[in-house]
Amino acid sequence: MRLKNKTTIISGGAQGLGAAMARRFAEEGAIVFIGDLKAEAGNATVKEIKNKGGKAFFLPLDVTSDDSWKSAMEAIEKETGRLDVLINNAGINIREPIEVMKAENFDAMLAVNVKGPFLGTKHAIPLLRRGGGGSIINISSICGLIGHQYTPEAYTVTKGALTLLTKSIAVRYAKDNIRCNSIHPSTVDTPLMQELFKNPDRKKERLGEVPLGRLATETDVANTALFLASGEASFLNGVAIPVDGGTTAD
Numbered sequence: 206m207r208l209k210n211k212t213t214i215i216s217g218g219a220q221g222l223g224a225a226m227a228r229r230f231a232e233e234g235a236i237v238f239i240g241d242l243k244a245e246a247g248n249a250t251v252k253e254i255k256n257k258g259g260k261a262f263f264l265p266l267d268v269t270s271d272d273s274w275k276s277a278m279e280a281i282e283k284e285t286g287r288l289d290v291l292i293n294n295a296g297i298n299i300r301e302p303i304e305v306m307k308a309e310n311f312d313a314m315l316a317v318n319v320k321g322p323f324l325g326t327k328h329a330i331p332l333l334r335r336g337g338g339g340s341i342i343n344i345s346s347i348c349g350l351i352g353h354q355y356t357p358e359a360y361t362v363t364k365g366a367l368t369l370l371t372k373s374i375a376v377r378y379a380k381d382n383i384r385c386n387s388i389h390p391s392t393v394d395t396p397l398m399q400e401l402f403k404n405p406d407r408k409k410e411r412l413g414e415v416p417l418g419r420l421a422t423e424t425d426v427a428n429t430a431l432f433l434a435s436g437e438a439s440f441l442n443g444v445a446i447p448v449d450g451g452t453t454a455d
């Protein structure tokens with residue numbers, strides 16, 4: 206097992222990519238805490254993991270709230286006494302072009318996609334440090350690397366910020382043996398994309414931009430996160446890994 210008893214918190218782990226990472230980490234022996242607004246979906250994922258013999262817990266978490274992160278970390282410390290891995294995964298996308306986007310929608314995206322990982326990292330660092338170090342994994346996007354033709358500006362702004370939050374943390378906290386890296390998936394078929402894919406043209410556009418000719422899968426992303434969390438990636442710090450079938454190499 207590659208993550209035996211490694212305590213991991215995954216924000217936004219109730220569904221989609223977060224749930225896929227939770228399942229994969231539990232298979233490899235991690236003790237997984239799913240932090241999410243969606244208690245019902247989160248508890249269902251926890252149940253699924255436990256039914257397969259894994260260890261998992263649900264924590265109510267609003268990533269935009271300092272107090273919510275504080276309570277989550279206290280609950281984790283009480284349960285396992287340590288933290289080894291933080292995955293900042295929760296994210297939203299309000300698909301409005303810059304010219305029509307309401308300022309409050311921009312604020313909402315900044316709050317979840319940037320303030321969320323910022324606060325999660327803030328509250329994780331003391332616990333990670335006390336345990337001798339650990340791994341922070343930020344789920345950015347190809348939009349954190351390029352100006353993506355099909356994605357409006359606000360999402361790109363938030364994911365770009367996450368790319369550099371990652372590098373800043375990587376440089377500053379390496380002395381505490383805390384590694385921080387980001388993952389940059391191209392389009393993955395998750396609940397986040399379902400609304401968009403009601404129009405088949407949108408799916409065709411997305412498929413057309415991937416040299417490998419398919420969408421990313423949740424497993425592609427989960428396996429990359431697993432690698433970054435494990436000792437196999439012990440010298441990877443501050444890197445931005447595209448999981449995009451070659452999209453950003455074009």
Ligand SMILES: NC(=O)c1ccc[n+]([C@@H]2O[C@H](COP(=O)([O-])OP(=O)(O)OC[C@H]3O[C@@H](n4cnc5c(N)ncnc54)[C@H](O)[C@@H]3O)[C@@H](O)[C@H]2O)c1
Nearest residue numbers: 217221222242267268294295296346390392393395396397
């Ligand atoms: N799906 C894709 O194609 C794709 C591609 C690249 C990057 N990403 C990124 O991957 C991450 C996960 O995406 P997904 O497709 O699984 O999305 P999703 O919508 O399926 O899941 C997101 C989860 O985050 C939770 N969440 C939202 N706001 C929250 C908050 N304030 N506090 C706590 N939890 C909150 C939701 O309840 C949900 O469970 C996001 O950061 C997204 O931007 C997704």
